[in-house]
Amino acid sequence: MSIFGIELEVHIASLRRYARALVRDRNDADDLVQEALARALSRADKFMAGTNLRAWLFTIMHNVHVNQVRARAARPVEVPVDGVVESRLSEPANQEARVELGEMMRVLDTLPTEQRQVLLLVALEGLKYEEVAAVLEVPIGTVMSRLSRAREAVRVRLAGGTPTVALRRVK
Amino acid sequence: MRDSDLHAYVDGQLDSARRIEVETWLAEDEEAARRVDAYRAQNAALHSLFDSILNDRLDGRLAEAGERLGKRLDANAARRPWWSQPGWQRLAASVAFIAIGLGAGWLGRGQVVPAPTLTQAPVQPTLQAFADEATQAHTFYANSRFEVEMGADNQDALNNWLSERLGRPVFGPDLASIGYRLIGGRSLPAEGGAVAQYMYETGGGNRLTLFVGTPQANQQAAFSFVKHGEIASFYWAEGALSYALAGRFDRDQLMQVAQTVHQKLKSGPAARSQTPSQPQNTPEAKPAPAPVEQIMPSPPASAPDQERPKAS
CATH class of the missing domain: 1.10.10.10 (Winged helix-like DNA-binding domain superfamily/Winged helix DNA-binding domain)
Structure with missing residues (x-):
């Protein structure tokens, strides 16, 4: 396993829990995490090893979410x-x-x-x-x-x- | 007393002095105490609603995205000099950072405790990363519903299975004499091959894990101690194997455990009515540790460049 493997596994589980609590729909939540991970991959060079990986990932996911909300502003999706x-x-x-x-x-x-x-x-x-x-x-x-x-x-x-x-x- | 103190109290974000002040206040102020109860109930309800998601299996694309990100972060870390690699950086960045070469107290009285800088020799990052993984694995599994892969009902079977995974004989020492019961173990993939995680439990339910692996063959290193948040870890290498103990303990408690574990490892698996299928004297139990001066890694021959890690 990679050095970051276990740590990432834990953080991804947290990201999913937060995403699900925030947007409710299971697929939307996993899409949000997926997009956040993709964005993190593209910005991985900017992550300084030893700094707070969890906060970095949550920050990225928050920004992705803000953009998604903006894009979907016209059609809010609510789950019963x-x-x-x-x-x-x-x-x-x-x-x-x-x-x-x-x-x-x-x-x-x-x-x-x-x-x-x-x-x-x-x-x-x-x-x-x-x-x-x-x-x-x-x-x-x-x-x-x-x-x-x-x-x-x-x-x-x-x-x-x-x-x-x-x-x-x-x- | 401010409103923010009440929240910080509920969220465990106060230092102990302030916490005692808040508790004194709560004993007097019923309304504030009711609010604390209500906020705690809210926290508990949120966990009841959403914690099951932590155990949901990752679907393929998320698992793949996570794996790719892990590899990229590893690759980035590998391009940096050893002293700025993740284990070191996480360690250095931690406010609670305490690294103590315990060799002196451990292996003989009167020896000079090596300065932390001595333990930061180039052979160490691998062992440090190993200890970090042990801490993370402890955090992840100690409170999980799936704390072990195989229970300890049949300890021989557990030891044989983990020995097979690691490709060399390992066993979970019997720690009943100091109040820890072996509840089982799991194998985990790690840098440099599989590792074994043995899980122990006290009567009070506090969990202790022993992480055994081969991050780097045949290195010898003094016992080291590190604390990440509330999780303390003792780690050392002996022969082909490296060990890390992790749990919510203070240094002295964990040191007592580490001493017992070390002795038990040297004396081999406890004899049971059924002869274990593995040798009684495992290779990792020998040779006896050398004096501190010899086993402490020497400082780097050529010091790494003094440039600072680049900020992003």
Whole structure:
């Protein structure tokens, strides 16, 4: 295996998880990762060995995503929330937990993209705040305020959610 | 106390002094404590929703794209002088970088601990890269659902299988005396051939891996220690084999483990009721380590060019 082999394997798994959480559709997510890897290959000479490979890859994928969103601005593709949650849960959880996850997914969808990105990069991918700032090319103060707004919005909406609606969402 | 401290607390991005301050504050402030609980529940929900993707098999084109990128990055790294190669750079770039030649404490009292620069001789990058791979493989598999390829129910079978993969006899030493239970192993492709990864577990569920491979034949090197984030690693080479221990331990804990592993490797696999099919005295258990001065690699004969690595 190459020197970068195991490291890349781990990072590609992270890129896919983030892409799937961000764009939802499985094929769109893998296309995004695929394009990011192709872009990384074409810019590999610019990567300085020993610097942060993960942050470098996330930065490239973020830029690819920005371009894709711009190109597709006219035709947003939405995937029904129920279908995604159902297919995602590999093991049957108890009903209450499923409702909560379905709600989490629904609330995540209501967040503005820039808040969703920060929340996912921090809470799901475990990036340091400085890394998120570098990936998104925004000041760290912006990262913190987006994170704060995203978490509060999710908290308030989950707390105030109506269970009957939630029960109907997840069959 | 600022809002950002609360988030940094939830995300584990505070130093320990600040963390204690935040905890003191949380004990007093119920509203803040509820927010922390809620944010943690959000994190957990996100992982429940999306972590299964980590174990999805890569489809062909993604795997291929990853492989091509890996090769290109390797090729770029290979064009650089040894001291700017990935292992070194990752090491040097790490804030938590600690490299200590432990030869003195290890092989005899009163010896002078070699300065880190001495351990950075040209034969070392391969071993360093090996230790890096051990750390990455630990990170990847220690918490994976697929932590081992073959369990340790039949240790002889496990050892035989991994010996076959490596093309030379290896075994996972019995560490029960210091509280580690062998749970199994896997073989991984690596630079210079297959490597074996043995996985151990403490009663508390903390995982320890022993990485065994042949990154460079017949080199001898003193024990070295490095810490990447929370993962500490001890690594050394002896005879044809190189070893790296990795886990979430502090240096002293890991050193105790490394000492035990070293002894067990020298004394050979534990005798079991059934005679193991491999020799009791494995080649890698000999010869006894030479004194520190002799096994420390000497400094490079011709120092590498002093130019700095080029920034991108």
